[in-house]
Amino acid sequence: MSKKDYVAIALVIRNLHIEYHRMPQAQLLLRDLVKRLANQVFLPDNPAFDRERFFAASRVFENFHDGHHTCTLPPGTKRSVE
DSSP states (O other), X not given: OOHHHHHHHHHHXXXXXXXXXXXXXXXXXXXXXXXXXXXXXXXXXXXXXXXXHHHXXXXXXXXXXXXEEEEOOXXXXXXXXX
């Protein structure tokens, strides 16, 4: 897979996250999907795949609070600056 593919997938997930931000079960599912894609599909395909960048691009570890975003990344994940 190429960077273009990773970006396209992250964008689809980001849009779903925005659409379903008021549905906790959907958010848990999206977070699990992002982690599994990263660990079980993208990393084995490309050892140089940047998991943290994909997490940030998908935005599923960000929460909405009164119009503001807060970030809760999985344990052991560093926040990357883009």
